[in-house]
Amino acid sequence: MTAISPPSTPRTPSATSASSAPPPPPRRRGWNSTGITRLRREGAIAPIAAFVVFFVVYVIINPELLTRFQLQTASNLVVPLALVALGQLVVVLVGGIDISIGAIMSLCNVVFATQLLTLPVPVAILLAVLVGLGCGLFNGFLVAYAGLPAIAVTLASAFIFGSLAREVLDRPGGGVTKEIYLATSGELLPFVPVALVWLAVIAVGLWLLLQRTALGRHIYGVGSNMESVRAAGINARLTKLLAFGLAGVLTSFGAMMLASSTVTGDPRSGDPYLLSSIAAVALAGAAFTGGRGSIIGTILAACTLGLIGNLLFFAGVNSYWQYVISALIIVAVVGLPVVWRKVAFRVKGIRS
Amino acid sequence: MTTVAPPSSPSPSASPSPDAGTSTTGAVGRPSVGSILGRVPRAVWPLVAFLVLFAIGGLIRPNLVTVESLIGTATFAIILAIASFGQTIAVIQAGIDLSVPNTIGLSALAFLALVGPLGPLGAFVAALAAGAVIGFFNGAVIAKLGLTPIVTTIAMNGLLFGVILLAFNFSELTVTPDFVIAITSAKLSVLGISVPAVLPLGLALMVVLQLVLSFTGWGRSLFVVGAAAETARLAGLPVDRIRITGYMLSGALAAFAGIVIVGYYQQASATMGASYLLSSVAAVVVGGASIFGGRGSVVGTVGGALVLAQVATLVTVLNLGSNIQQLIYGAIILVVISLYGRRRAA
Numbered sequence A: 001m002t003a004i005s006p007p008s009t010p011r012t013p014s015a016t017s018a019s020s021a022p023p024p025p026p027r028r029r030g031w032n033s034t035g036i037t038r039l040r041r042e043g044a045i046a047p048i049a050a051f052v053v054f055f056v057v058y059v060i061i062n063p064e065l066l067t068r069f070q071l072q073t074a075s076n077l078v079v080p081l082a083l084v085a086l087g088q089l090v091v092v093l094v095g096g097i098d099i100s101i102g103a104i105m106s107l108c109n110v111v112f113a114t115q116l117l118t119l120p121v122p123v124a125i126l127l128a129v130l131v132g133l134g135c136g137l138f139n140g141f142l143v144a145y146a147g148l149p150a151i152a153v154t155l156a157s158a159f160i161f162g163s164l165a166r167e168v169l170d171r172p173g174g175g176v177t178k179e180i181y182l183a184t185s186g187e188l189l190p191f192v193p194v195a196l197v198w199l200a201v202i203a204v205g206l207w208l209l210l211q212r213t214a215l216g217r218h219i220y221g222v223g224s225n226m227e228s229v230r231a232a233g234i235n236a237r238l239t240k241l242l243a244f245g246l247a248g249v250l251t252s253f254g255a256m257m258l259a260s261s262t263v264t265g266d267p268r269s270g271d272p273y274l275l276s277s278i279a280a281v282a283l284a285g286a287a288f289t290g291g292r293g294s295i296i297g298t299i300l301a302a303c304t305l306g307l308i309g310n311l312l313f314f315a316g317v318n319s320y321w322q323y324v325i326s327a328l329i330i331v332a333v334v335g336l337p338v339v340w341r342k343v344a345f346r347v348k349g350i351r352s
Numbered sequence B: 001m002t003t004v005a006p007p008s009s010p011s012p013s014a015s016p017s018p019d020a021g022t023s024t025t026g027a028v029g030r031p032s033v034g035s036i037l038g039r040v041p042r043a044v045w046p047l048v049a050f051l052v053l054f055a056i057g058g059l060i061r062p063n064l065v066t067v068e069s070l071i072g073t074a075t076f077a078i079i080l081a082i083a084s085f086g087q088t089i090a091v092i093q094a095g096i097d098l099s100v101p102n103t104i105g106l107s108a109l110a111f112l113a114l115v116g117p118l119g120p121l122g123a124f125v126a127a128l129a130a131g132a133v134i135g136f137f138n139g140a141v142i143a144k145l146g147l148t149p150i151v152t153t154i155a156m157n158g159l160l161f162g163v164i165l166l167a168f169n170f171s172e173l174t175v176t177p178d179f180v181i182a183i184t185s186a187k188l189s190v191l192g193i194s195v196p197a198v199l200p201l202g203l204a205l206m207v208v209l210q211l212v213l214s215f216t217g218w219g220r221s222l223f224v225v226g227a228a229a230e231t232a233r234l235a236g237l238p239v240d241r242i243r244i245t246g247y248m249l250s251g252a253l254a255a256f257a258g259i260v261i262v263g264y265y266q267q268a269s270a271t272m273g274a275s276y277l278l279s280s281v282a283a284v285v286v287g288g289a290s291i292f293g294g295r296g297s298v299v300g301t302v303g304g305a306l307v308l309a310q311v312a313t314l315v316t317v318l319n320l321g322s323n324i325q326q327l328i329y330g331a332i333i334l335v336v337i338s339l340y341g342r343r344r345a346a
Helices: A035-041 A045-061 A068-093 A101-118 A121-144 A150-168 A178-185 A194-212 A214-224 A226-231 A236-262 A271-283 A295-315 A321-351 B016-029 B040-060 B067-092 B100-145 B149-168 B178-183 B198-215 B217-227 B229-234 B239-265 B276-286 B298-317 B322-340
Strands: A187-189 B187-190 B193-196
Touching (some): A045 A321, A068 A101, A101 A236, A214 A236, A226 A236, B040 B298, B067 B100, B178 B239, B198 B217
């Protein structure tokens, strides 16, 4: 294990990258295996701290959160966002961005919901996942092999996938049943919402994939230093293609969770997830230049952003403040480390 | 200029020769940032594409080739173009402004709300100033803190939506002052042809902005900052100040778009800007701007908007449904970026 280089190998701290990581420390091999160092390097400390503060405040204002019903409602609310944000994270890790992620979500959502009308559930699930994979590979192929900018490619495919979604189903509907709702969004055991279980399974699977397989190392590597990766003989293009495909699959999971928890298919259901998935990834401390970002940070960032509205509701504040507050949280969590580093640098500069 | 074959962007099966032509022009035009000639063809191509589409429309439905049809399309296009001018400024300096939708919404609602206390002109100035302040914060965070433009402007977009909802609470304001109607939806007679006032207004704005971009020191340095910020810094340009003023102009232009949209459609709502999130970027990209910065023009953006509007007209006339329209938008963007959107040799 220790022979493998850490996910984001020392990269030159660029002025534009927003990170809480201190300037690259001298390599201490012994520390690489500990979780804290990895979290710090991936910029996950700030979103985790933000979530802990948020959660404590939430429970103080509204202790009812810990009751079975509210816990389940809250988790059904955040799990789709968390899954889509994980998809966005994988694309961001390879230095891209996916503008079409909301449209992919809408498309998978309506495919899943309409296919349930005629096909058995596992086939519908498989179809939705394949659609997500196909959309991701379409983007990935154009970005990796045609050399086009990710932001422009996914802008184009956002129009395309979105129109396909409305072609499949032009108004909310579909055949999501009560049983499917219970299997994805009900309560498995007392105080264990099954949505959280699915999220945990997917997150652990993704973590194993990113941290313990060659593909995962390559995804981090391609984002952090394309040239070295190429020099090392890794197929950077294939890695990018697979990263976009993986993001599509993760998005399809989010789409199915959303369709099941709302018991409907909706061709516009993915639209709000475009901006909020990017916001969650930003709040998670990922670098939009690629190579840095953590799974746990992204999930907790999605939880924070997804629950702000709820918290304000229970605090008796106009819930429209949620947009203002989430924006301020993003700027604070992403910006404060940068300010801190600049100030620290200036103070050090005066001393020397 | 004439030696370069114009790429027939609407047709997906582009022959290799226009492709080759585009890339050579790009290569020649790139180093000579000061040369206007190097960029002019790029702005012309969307216009050529529009004419091709217009001709196709005429072949399918001869009754489409009328002045009324042309003016209808152009009016739709100019409104999209006005909403995309700010985006163009942001993209030229290697940024992107995803706060355009709610800047439009906020300025439109604020304008209507302030007409009473401040009078039409005061409200107009206040709305533009609000856009400039929004742009100032975007620019200051991007330039001084070094956050990425995408993250900053998304956060700003969310913040503005909260402000809109808190201040106006989904109220729909519909009373539009006369002078805004006079500059937008009122019919003017130009050479005996009746056109909505927004058309000459948008074209005048385009000319002014293009002159600013092409012939002022500030406009030129915007391109330099977009193409190579570090080089610009080393060359002694005040990069941060150029960035911030660029975003301020972008915000003020989005605010102006909000007022124009209110004037033309004579209603404002909290979500009125939502459709401009992707379509403003689409118009800029189809207009030939590089998403990596350093290249683009407002003339091209008008051309890009004309292409998108003509597609909308064709889709409506042929009764294909708005889904097909979005699909074609996506295909056009893909064709355009595959013609000249390639990343510079990294």
